[in-house]
Amino acid sequence: MKSKNLKRMSALALSVMVALAMTACKATPPAPMSVVPAPRQLEWHAMEQYAFVHFTINTFTGREWGYGDESPELFNPTDFDAEALVKIVKDAGLKGLILTAKHHDGFCLWPSEYTSHSVKNSPYKDGKGDIVGEVAKACREAGVKFGIYLSPWDRNHAGYGTDEYLTYYRNQLRELLTNYGPVFEMWFDGANGGDGYYGGANEMRKVESGYLYYDWPKVVDIIRELSPETIVWSSSLPDARWCSNERGVIAETSWAMATPADMYPGGHDNIEVLAHGQENGERWAPAEADVSIRPGWFYHDYEQPKSPKQLFDIYLTSVGRGGTLLLNLAPDKRGRVPEQDVESLMAWRKMVDETFDDDLAAKASVAVSSDRGYGYGAKGLVGDNEAYWATADDVVAGDVTLQWNEPQQISYVVLAEHIALGQRVRSFEVDLQRNGQWQNGVVKGTTVGYKRILPVDADDVSAVRVRFTDSRGPLAISRVAVY
Numbered sequence: 001m002k003s004k005n006l007k008r009m010s011a012l013a014l015s016v017m018v019a020l021a022m023t024a025c026k027a028t029p030p031a032p033m034s035v036v037p038a039p040r041q042l043e044w045h046a047m048e049q050y051a052f053v054h055f056t057i058n059t060f061t062g063r064e065w066g067y068g069d070e071s072p073e074l075f076n077p078t079d080f081d082a083e084a085l086v087k088i089v090k091d092a093g094l095k096g097l098i099l100t101a102k103h104h105d106g107f108c109l110w111p112s113e114y115t116s117h118s119v120k121n122s123p124y125k126d127g128k129g130d131i132v133g134e135v136a137k138a139c140r141e142a143g144v145k146f147g148i149y150l151s152p153w154d155r156n157h158a159g160y161g162t163d164e165y166l167t168y169y170r171n172q173l174r175e176l177l178t179n180y181g182p183v184f185e186m187w188f189d190g191a192n193g194g195d196g197y198y199g200g201a202n203e204m205r206k207v208e209s210g211y212l213y214y215d216w217p218k219v220v221d222i223i224r225e226l227s228p229e230t231i232v233w234s235s236s237l238p239d240a241r242w243c244s245n246e247r248g249v250i251a252e253t254s255w256a257m258a259t260p261a262d263m264y265p266g267g268h269d270n271i272e273v274l275a276h277g278q279e280n281g282e283r284w285a286p287a288e289a290d291v292s293i294r295p296g297w298f299y300h301d302y303e304q305p306k307s308p309k310q311l312f313d314i315y316l317t318s319v320g321r322g323g324t325l326l327l328n329l330a331p332d333k334r335g336r337v338p339e340q341d342v343e344s345l346m347a348w349r350k351m352v353d354e355t356f357d358d359d360l361a362a363k364a365s366v367a368v369s370s371d372r373g374y375g376y377g378a379k380g381l382v383g384d385n386e387a388y389w390a391t392a393d394d395v396v397a398g399d400v401t402l403q404w405n406e407p408q409q410i411s412y413v414v415l416a417e418h419i420a421l422g423q424r425v426r427s428f429e430v431d432l433q434r435n436g437q438w439q440n441g442v443v444k445g446t447t448v449g450y451k452r453i454l455p456v457d458a459d460d461v462s463a464v465r466v467r468f469t470d471s472r473g474p475l476a477i478s479r480v481a482v483y
């Protein structure tokens, strides 16, 4: 008995020693690049896709941009149900929901204490309703993250263009962050100035440069003070940037880094920098692709939703290009997402899940050209785990080869960098071995980032080789998958 115990103890001691020795000989990780994502940004990347919801007085007037003179009485959804809305979002695999708490017309979907131009003067729940509060609560309960769109441009407010409005705007921001948090993302639209109601003035009010008028650093300070985990979208100090179009297309070359002064020179959008980011940018500001399921952002009865295939293509050009997808839903006058939109959305989800279900890398033999030592080998490339493949400090190129016993039919190669240490890859090529012959450069690409999905339609593939041909530092690749 005694000797049995002794044997057990020594086996245990041995395995502890082996584990300790192995940890001790694990190679050191590559040094981080000078710009890396904050923890809140890493979490945001991992969401991959989330919903936008455009719903306000425009839903009832048929407009895209309300003038600001609309009576709150027009806001009268007959069948709004926050839980049903959030359920659709969740079932579609969208990890968050950003609601238009206030669009350019100035109508507030919450009973703000700073204005009467809100739901409290609408017939919805006899003025006792609070769309922002109801959606925030339903999101919390369903485990869907909640975000807020608070339009800086306000065509209703009499003081728009003066300091008085800035105080109003900041008070509303405080009110929302205090009463409806946690808020994963604050969305500040760029549309600015122009004609509007402005408390009855009915005139043109141009703010010289929208960005300078709002004094964004002050707005960002408020967010950091009240809600440090919130992603700030756009403005002069963004945690995430506009991808430069509203079609859901992130550029093929897209760095997650960019320098604020280059993104917004003189307070205006620099489309080129917004589209591509900058390899040597000073800030982690990855691209977000905002696009609507319908032609408009708000519901119009004459419009149709995009097909599942169109949504799938958008997924490939957004999530598949290293950024996130912000997909807009437009509830109708009932306050419901139209049935055909829900159908399209669910079919899209199914398409994504089925396409990326069975990673062929799991049954391949995987080899790399070199690694930086124990703990950073080929194993780290396969499956969804924390490990990653990394090369030695002076090695900025390298290959991964996946080989199968049986030839495979493949549709996509998916690459991912270990971005916690920064974005590195400058260029890569994908080669295929078919019927014993290597076909080189079937895909040639530049950046990878959080995730890169590469359409490759080929059968009889016995091996896939990814050649990372240039990088800003040693390679740190967390995934090579094949579907």
Ligand code: FUL
Binding pocket: 064, 189, 190, 191, 290, 297
């Ligand atoms: C635009 C706005 O002007 C649209 O109305 C919409 O809110 C979209 C997401 O951003 O610039």
